[in-house]
Amino acid sequence: MRVLVTGANGFVGRALVLRLAKQRHWTALAAVRALPPTESDWYSGDSIEADIEHISLGDLTRASLEPVLFSGVDVVVHCAARVHVMHESEVDPLSAFRDVNVVGTLKLAEQAASVGLKRFVFISTIKVNGEATVLGEPFRADDLPAPEDAYGLSKLEAEQGLSQLAARTGMEVVIIRPPLVYGRGVKGNFGSMIKLVEKEIPLPFGSIHNKRSLVGIDNLVDLIVRCIDHPAAANQVFLAGDGQDLSTPELVRSLAMAMGKRARLIPLPTRVLSFGATLLGKRALAHRLLGSLQVDITKTRELLEWQPRHSVEEGLRRCFVTSSQGGRV
Template sequence: MGVLVTGANGFIGRALLLRLAAMERFRPIAAVRTLPISESVWSNSASIGEAVRYVELGDLAKGAFDSALLNDVSAVVHCAARVHVMRESGGDSLTSFRAVNVVGTLNLAKMAASAGVKRFVFISTVKVNGEATVLGEPFHADDLPAPEDAYGLSKLEAEQGLKQLAAKTGMEVVIIRPPLVYGRGVKGNFGSMIKLVEKEIPLPFGAIRNKRSLVGVDNLVDLIVRCIDHPAAANQVFLAGDGQDLSTPELVRGLAMAMGKRARLIPLPAGVLRFGATLLGKRALADRLLGSLQVDITKTRELLDWQPRHSVEEGLRRCFVTSYQEGRV
């Protein structure tokens, strides 16, 4: 079964291709914007180059790619996106997100439908649901969307366009909305947290009592693979998660344990931290560290007969393994 994966040199795309390359029933095709890609992208897998075919899509927003690339492709997993950047500013932010996340996505999906691709799996974001939840009241897959920033809005618009295309063409669409994705090689705020914990720097989160859902990249890949051809996944929206929510101090302790380090937590009140973060222009970061964002994956579990493959503890430990066994992510 031919599976085209976009964003093949990205964090999720790489992990997905490693898994697909190790499964005999799939013929993975790595789609990147330009070729050649650096061989260092696949430095943790000696044989992946033999199992994966590489193709160049170019600029999806311009729709200039060769439709022949979709010949003999049964499913597309669209991981490529313009991702959320917390420090981003400027009035044209939404326009930039729409060009890649909406126009580019729909250009690819229309071409896939015309080529007879059976299923299009779209990696969206929980930010389509919203930015935060009340403690103990998680988001559900079929809640009304409530995005609050340009990134979340662009992903919602792409989802809406894909659903309309599915209704017109019969191509099956599957939408997966992950919360924060972590794993070996993760960057961004999670990567920054790892560095602070590794240095055993005291962190002021000891009194925080929030809950946040995360998903290890290994669990997310496992869910994506299930969605590629599971009959019940067709035209559904799923939330992804590890099935165990953590407070910020629990996350710090979990990372410290995984690294064999000491967690140093200072119990400062959340109000004090929010005030200080606001003065420093870091209110958005404070909201993520101090607030709650929980997802309910009951629909994902029951409809797909799926369970997270790894516990949170195992997922955090796997952030620090020196290498993966090929395909066993």
Template sequence: MAERCKVLVTGATGFIGRVLMHVLGSRGKVCLIGAARRQVSEGVSESNIKCVGNLDALTNWSPTVIGVDVVIHTAARAHIMKDEVADPLAEYRRVNVDGTLSLARQAVAAGVKRFIFISSIKVNGEATANGKAFCADDEPAPKDAYGLSKLEAEQGLMKLAAETGMELVIIRPPLIYGPGVKGNFASMIKLVEKGLPLPLGAIHNKRSLVGIDNLVDLIIRCIDHPAAANQVFLAGDGEDLSTTELLRGVAKAMGKPARLIPVPAGLLQFGATLLGKKAMAQRLLGSLQVDISRTCELLDWKPPYTVQEGLRRCFERSN
């Protein structure tokens, strides 16, 4: 990494941002600024965090982006399973599209050289056929409001970059796991921890994941790598697991038994359909694979941790 590079990390107290801030801070090769909506979380130094309030079109970033070379934009309205707002798409657009593009325009005005945007694999879609992984240049096919908002943000950023010359890097991660993870992965951890028998012992799908340490390593590689400019990269651990394999890996990392009952996937799919849980069944039984070969080749990068190592680090750090 180049010396004397000033980096702004948005969402600095969030799931990705706090790890990114810690790793960048420990390397000591950048002048680091963090921006967050609320006060600092545990494990993040307060001295270089600025609270900017809610992320939307009206957020004033001007004092924060002055003198910054690279913006790493991790802040977003995250995917919400049971969204209770009246118009989820409008709310996602307010934060993820309007807020992102306002930040990018203010970054351009301040002379920021590179803008790294953490997007989502949901831009590509929700599922793949076994053996047919998503690629960065596939036609986007978001299926929900969150994925659509990320796509619209990408498109707006690409247009702005083309008009202004600011370098743009887009990273689309699949499900991210690590200490403090929430959502579906956290729910799965709780079930394994309780030792409950789960009817998921015969699932033969393939799903790509990315550990937080691997994702942060990739983001840091993109800060000043020449080949990263104006590219879209898919992130991943480089290993695809079935739901059965993942549950066994989680149990092993936790030092717990994996109590998995081999129920046929077709029967589970039928039951989920009857109960109105098709979306949940898709996440557990369907495949979603990403091809990171282009990421690795262009950036001369490979994930530093295997899935097994990532799971072990996840639980070692959370104990």
């Protein structure tokens, strides 16, 4: 089976292409905006046991996609996106998100449907469900969407457009909504947390009593691969997760254990943390550290007969294992 993966130089797309390339019954076609000078620019530190074909899509919102692009392709996995931006520079962020995540996605999907592709797998986000949950009341795949920011709204609009396209053309659409994805080479807030724990810096999170769902990159890739050809995945929405929720202090301790470091937690009241974060203009970050966001993956487990391959502890350990030590499978 030939699978076209967009965003193949991104965190999720890259891991997916490597997995597909190492399984004999898949052929990976790595699609990016601009081709790299050499494969090693993407896959440094990872052994490549099969050839990976690369193609350039250009700007999906403006480029004219030729039918030959999909020659021999059975399934598209669309990972490319304008993701959540920590320091937004756009005057109109919603328009910027819509341009890439809605217009670009639907243009690609329309072209795929027009040449008779069987399935389109869309990597969305848990932000479509919302930003937070009440402790013990996780999001479910079939909940009414309630996005609160431009990124989440753009992904919801793309999902809605894809569903309409599926109904009109018969092309199967599969939607996966992951929460925070972590793994070797992760950046953003999670990467910053790793650096703080690695330096054994005292962190004021000892009194936080929340629960958050995460998904390791290897578990997410496993789920995507299952959705590529599983009959029950057609026209469904799935939530991704490791199946084990952690509080912020538990995450710090687990990271420290994975690195062989000491977790240094100070029990500062959460109201003090919240107030301080507001003063520093870091309310969004404080919300993630203090609040809960849980996902229920029961539908994913049962309908796809799928289980996360790695526990959270194993997933965190794999953040710090090089490929020569067996970090990739």
